[in-house]
Each structure stands twice: as C-alpha cells, then as structure tokens.
Amino acid sequence: xxxxxxxxxxxxxxxxxxxxxxxxxxxxxxxxxxxxxxxxxxxxxxxxxxxxxxxxxxxxxxxxxxxxxxxxxxxxxxxxxxxxxxxxxxxxxxxxxxxxxxxxxxxxxxxxxxxxxxxxxxxxxxxxxxxxxxxxxxxxxxxxxxxxxxxxxxxxxxxxxxxxxxxxxxxxxxxxxxxxxxxxxxxxxxxxxxxxxxxxxxxxxxxxxxxxxxxxxxxxxxxxxxxxxxxxxxxxxxxxxxxxxxxxxxxxxxxxxxxxxxxxxxxxxxxxxxxx
Amino acid sequence: xxxxxxxxxxxxxxxxxxxxxxxxxxxxxxxxxxxxxxxxxxxxxxxxxxxxxxxxxxxxxxxxxxxxxxxxxxxxxxxxxxxxxxxxxxxxxxxxxxxxxxxxxxxxxxxxxxxxxxxxxxxxxxxxxxxxxxxxxxxxxxxxxxxxxxxxxxxxxxxxxxxxxxxxxxxxxxxxxxxxxxxxxxxxxxxxxxxxxxxxxxxxxxxxxxxxxxxxxxxxxxxxxxxxxxxxxxxxxxxxxxxxxxxxxxxxxxxxxxxxxxxxxxxxxxxxxxxxxxxxxxxxxxxxxxxxxxxxxxxxxxxxxxxxxxxxxxxxxxxxxxxx
Numbered sequence: 001x002x003x004x005x006x007x008x009x010x011x012x013x014x015x016x017x018x019x020x021x022x023x024x025x026x027x028x029x030x031x032x033x034x035x036x037x038x039x040x041x042x043x044x045x046x047x048x049x050x051x052x053x054x055x056x057x058x059x060x061x062x063x064x065x066x067x068x069x070x071x072x073x074x075x076x077x078x079x080x081x082x083x084x085x086x087x088x089x090x091x092x093x094x095x096x097x098x099x100x101x102x103x104x105x106x107x108x109x110x111x112x113x114x115x116x117x118x119x120x121x122x123x124x125x126x127x128x129x130x131x132x133x134x135x136x137x138x139x140x141x142x143x144x145x146x147x148x149x150x151x152x153x154x155x156x157x158x159x160x161x162x163x164x165x166x167x168x169x170x171x172x173x174x175x176x177x178x179x180x181x182x183x184x185x186x187x188x189x190x191x192x193x194x195x196x197x198x199x200x201x202x203x204x205x206x207x208x209x210x211x212x213x214x215x216x217x218x219x220x221x222x223x224x225x226x227x228x229x230x231x232x233x234x235x236x237x238x239x240x241x242x243x244x245x246x247x248x249x250x251x252x253x254x255x256x257x258x259x260x261x262x263x264x265x266x267x268x269x270x271x272x273x274x275x276x
Numbered sequence: 277x278x279x280x281x282x283x284x285x286x287x288x289x290x291x292x293x294x295x296x297x298x299x300x301x302x303x304x305x306x307x308x309x310x311x312x313x314x315x316x317x318x319x320x321x322x323x324x325x326x327x328x329x330x331x332x333x334x335x336x337x338x339x340x341x342x343x344x345x346x347x348x349x350x351x352x353x354x355x356x357x358x359x360x361x362x363x364x365x366x367x368x369x370x371x372x373x374x375x376x377x378x379x380x381x382x383x384x385x386x387x388x389x390x391x392x393x394x395x396x397x398x399x400x401x402x403x404x405x406x407x408x409x410x411x412x413x414x415x416x417x418x419x420x421x422x423x424x425x426x427x428x429x430x431x432x433x434x435x436x437x438x439x440x441x442x443x444x445x446x447x448x449x450x451x452x453x454x455x456x457x458x459x460x461x462x463x464x465x466x467x468x469x470x471x472x473x474x475x476x477x478x479x480x481x482x483x484x485x486x487x488x489x490x491x492x493x494x495x496x497x498x499x500x501x502x503x504x505x506x507x508x509x510x511x512x513x514x515x516x517x518x519x520x521x522x523x524x525x526x527x528x529x530x531x532x533x534x535x536x537x538x539x540x541x542x543x544x545x546x547x548x549x550x551x552x553x554x555x556x557x558x559x560x561x562x563x564x565x566x567x568x569x570x571x572x573x574x575x576x577x578x579x580x581x582x583x584x585x586x587x588x589x590x591x592x593x594x595x596x597x598x599x600x
C-alpha cells in the first residue's frame with residue numbers, strides 16, 4: 001500500500017515536472033512554430049498554435065541569405081576555441097601544478113576579468129582596433145570573443161588539473177620528460193574532459209556573441225549569424241518566419257551541446273561558482 | 277557527488293593548497309629557480325593576453341572617458357584632456373536618473389525572481405522521479421540559446437498586435453498590453469525575458485548546492501518532528517546560505533552586463549523607459565551617426581565600478597565558503 005502510494009507520488013511529480021518544463025520551453029516551441037508559419041498566417045487572429053499550414057519558406061530564405069553568416073560564425077567559433085585552449089591550458093597547468101610565484105595574483109586578476117561587462121571591453125577594443133586597423137576583421141573578432149572564455153577556461157583547467165595525481169607527473173619526470181613533454185603527453189591527454197568543456201563553451205559563447213560583433217564587426221564583409229538575425233529584425237519586420245528560422249538554425253549548436261555533452265554543460269554552468 | 281573535476285575557482289585556493297601539500301624533500305635551489313622559470317613560461321601566454329586584451333583596452337577606455345573626443349580626433353588622435361567633464365556631463369544628463377533607476381530595478385527584480393523560481397525548481401528536482409534528469413537538462417535550454425535568439429523570440433511573442441502573449445491574455449479577458457512600445461511596460465518586458473534566461477543558472481547552481489547537504493540532516497530533523505516547512509527554513513535554507521550568496525552575487529555580475537536582450541527588444545526605449553547604464557553607454561558610443569565616445573566611456577566606467585564591487589563581494593564570500 002505504502003509502496004504504491006510512493007510510486008504514485010513519483011508519477012505525480014513527473015507529471016508536474018513535464019508541465020513545468022513545457023511552460024519553461026514554450027518560447028522555444030513558439031520560435032519553431034513561427035519559423036514554420038507561412039507569411040500569410042503570421043498575423044492571423046487567433047495565432048495558429050500548431051503550424052497547420054507548415055511551410056519551409058523561412059528555412060529556404062535562410063539557405064538563400066544566411067549561409068555566409070553561418071560560415072563566418074563557424075570560423076570565428078573555431079578560431080576562438082583554438083585561441084582559448086592555447087592560452088588557457090598552459091596557464092591552468094602552471095597555476096595547478098607549477099606554483100608560479102604570484103600565481104594567486106594572476107588567478108585573482110582572471111576572476112576580476114570575468115566580471116567586466118562586455119560593453120566596456122567593446123568600447124576599449126574598438127579604440128584599440130581602430131588605431132591598429134583590426135576593425136571589421138575576423139581575427140579581431142576572434143580575439144574579442146576569446147576574452148569571454150579565457151578567464152573561465154583558465155579557472156576550469158586549474159581546478160581540473162589540480163586533480164591530476166602528482167605521482168603521474170613525477171613518473172614522467174623520472175622517465176626524463178621535460179616540462180613541455182610532460183604537459184603535452186601526460187597533462188593534456190588526462191585533461192580531456194576539461195578540454196572538451198572549455199572548447200564547447202568557448203565555441204558556444206563566440207557563436208552567440210552579439211555585443212562584440214556589433215561593436216567591432218558591424219561594417220565588416222564577413223559578419224556572424226547574430227548580426228544576420230539583427231539585420232533581419234531591423235530590415236524586414238514582416239518576415240518573422242525567416243527571422244525565427246534563422247533563430248532556430250542559430251540554436252543548433254546549443255541543442256547539439258545539450259544532447260551530446262550534457263554532463264559537461266552542468267560542469268560549465270557551475271564552473272567557478274560552487275564546489276561539488 | 278563523486279565528480280573529480282571540482283569546479284572551484286582558483287583564486288582563493290592556490291594559497292591554501294600549497295600549505296596542504298605535505299612537505300616535499302628539499303629540492304636544490306637551482307631546481308626551484310628553474311621550476312619558477314617553467315611555471316612562468318606556462319603562465320606567460322595568459323599574462324601577455326591579460327595585459328594586451330584586457331588591461332590595455334580598459335586603459336584606452338579610461339583614456340577615452342577623460343578626453344574630449346570628436347570623430348576626427350578619435351581617428352587622428354590629439355583629443356584634449358578634459359578631466360571629469362565627461363563624467364559630469366553624464367551625471368547631469370536627464371537620462372542619468374532613469375538609466376540608474378532602470379539598472380537597479382532591472383537587476384534587483386531579475387535577481388529576486390530568478391533566485392526564487394530557481395530555488396523552487398531546485399527543491400522540486402531534488403526528489404528523484406522518472407524523467408527528472410532529462411527534464412532538468414531541458415531546463416538548461418534558455419541558458420544555452422544565443423541571447424539574440426531568445427530576445428527576438430520574446431520580442432515577437434510580446435508583439436502588441438500579433439503576439440501570443442496578448443492573445444493568451446485576451447482569452448482571459450485582459451485588454452492587449454503594449455509591451456515593447458509603451459513606456460510603462462517596456463522595462464517589465466525586458467525583465468520578464470531576462471528572468472526566463474536566468475532561471476537555468478540559478479536552478480543548476482542551487483541544485484548542486486542542495487546535493488551537498490547531507491540527507492541525514494533532513495532525516496534527523498524529520499525524526500525530531502519537524503514538518504516540511506520547518507525542515508526547509510531551519511535546515512535547508514541556513515545550510516544553503518553560502519551557495520545562495522554566491523549565486524546571487526554572480527547573478528548580480530551577470531545581470532549588470534545584460535545588453536543584448538534590452539537592445540534587441542526595445543533599444544532602451546521608448547524614450548529612456550528601458551534604458552540601463554549598459555544600453556546607454558552603447559547608444560552614446562555606437563548608436564548614432566555622431567558617436568560620443570567620451571561620455572559613453574564615462575558611463576561604462578560607472579558600470580565597471582559597480583561590477584567590480586559585486587565581483588569583490590563575490591570573491592570574498594566564495595573565499596569565506598572555502599575557509600569554512
């Protein structure tokens with residue numbers, strides 16, 4: 001009797017949970033719904049709650065007009081991942097295992113760097129890029145986007161690499177490996193999870209970035225997808241199916257991330273926030 | 277929780293862990309010196325990076341804020357030093373009051389709702405039930421979506437004439453609300469969207485905080501006759517306080533940064549009704565054909581002070597938790 005009651009309680013919770021999730025994800029559903037709605041139905045009253053006249057027109061427009069933007073975002077995202085890893089992984093190793101004098105100061109600086117609002121970095125980098133001629137260039141955008149991820153990356157690598165047993169590094173040293181060798185053939189391979197997490201997030205943040213794109217690349221020949229959407233909203237206010245179709249496509253990396261790497265995502269959200 | 281990657285911040289730990297490590301056999305002095313070289317060799321890229329791509333732009337930003345830049349002198353240099361003129365102009369501007377108030381209202385309201393809803397959901401998901409893991413993962417979606425995607429979706433949902441929100445309100449007999457186009461509703465609109473985006477972060481962090489509270493404490497309290505409400509307020513809530521503080525302070529830092537949502541949904545308007553310091557700073561610097569970089573930078577310096585105060589509070593409270 002009690003067992004069945006407990007079972008029923010669990011079922012009820014699942015029911016409530018499904019409803020809560022549905023409410024929470026309604027905007028996402030609505031985005032998909034609108035992306036499939038023909039333009040003629042867009043201002044229909046009442047709105048179509050399911051896309052009864054579903055059309056792929058919006059997605060066709062994406063294919064026609066947004067591919068270059070998507071390509072740029074892909075490039076910028078990959079570049080950001082590489083730059084972030086190149087800077088953050090060695091720094092994490094140093095802070096975790098090599099105890100540089102002044103290391104805590106460096107870690108503290110990184111922590112503060114994380115707090116600086118993007119608009120301030122945007123204005124500062126704009127001034128710097130203007131004098132150096134890096135405005136509206138992809139490398140410029142990659143560097144700017146990496147500033148979102150590098151402090152996070154170093155802190156994550158540091159806490160992860162601190163968990164590598166010292167014996168492992170000692171053994172490498174006994175075998176005659178220098179610091180570089182140890183880093184490349186021992187530390188990096190065992191830090192796979194941290195590398196995946198940092199890569200995923202630096203890609204996602206670069207892909208999602210709007211503030212650096214609009215401050216540093218608004219006049220560029222190659223603009224990322226966030227600017228593609230932004231121009232859409234500004235220009236053709238009527239074609240919401242195309243706007244929402246672009247939004248759906250722009251959300252694909254997030255969806256992939258969630259499906260493929262859910263455990264890494266949780267590590268990223270709590271990264272630098274709490275100890276588990 | 278047996279995950280090995282303790283996701284703890286490095287700053288406050290570096291000092292303590294050095295002390296915790298059992299003393300090694302004394303290494304020869306030359307070894308110590310060479311290992312310092314190696315240590316800084318590996319830390320060199322990030323140090324150079326921080327100086328070149330953080331410190332230097334921030335310095336340029338500071339420089340912008342104390343000079344009288346025009347478009348011409350911005351490109352060619354030679355702008356006159358004007359001290360605190362930009363800051364004075366910003367503070368005495370009629371936009372300053374509304375922008376500051378909006379920033380505070382936006383931040384505080386967002387935090388209160390994100391935290392409360394996030395905590396309620398975390399408590400709900402603490403009970404394991406079929407699908408609980410999957411549903412909790414799905415709750416992350418709003419946090420992972422590009423902000424411009426969420427903002428444009430919300431903008432369309434809140435559209436006065438064809439938005440689904442007004443349609444739903446109509447079913448309840450409520451007159452259409454001019455969410456994004458009326459001065460009294462524009463700020464609530466962007467706050468609603470921002471709360472939606474912030475809930476996942478609060479849920480995940482508070483959930484992992486709840487996991488860290490030993491179940492025995494609840495059982496003991498239950499045996500002592502405490503009801504669910506008492507168990508929450510007397511056991512869970514006090515034990516969750518450090519994590520709550522960290523969640524709120526990080527939330528504060530993140531919320532002060534918010535730009536995309538407001539800019540995409542309302543551009544800070546109509547008038548100044550949803551302008552915050554962030555969007556105001558952007559509008560001054562980039563939003564018109566005659567950019568005013570000096571005042572824009574001055575506003576952003578105000579922002580950085582606020583962000584750093586929140587940041588230092590966070591570091592302090594995170595450090596206290598580590599020490600406890």
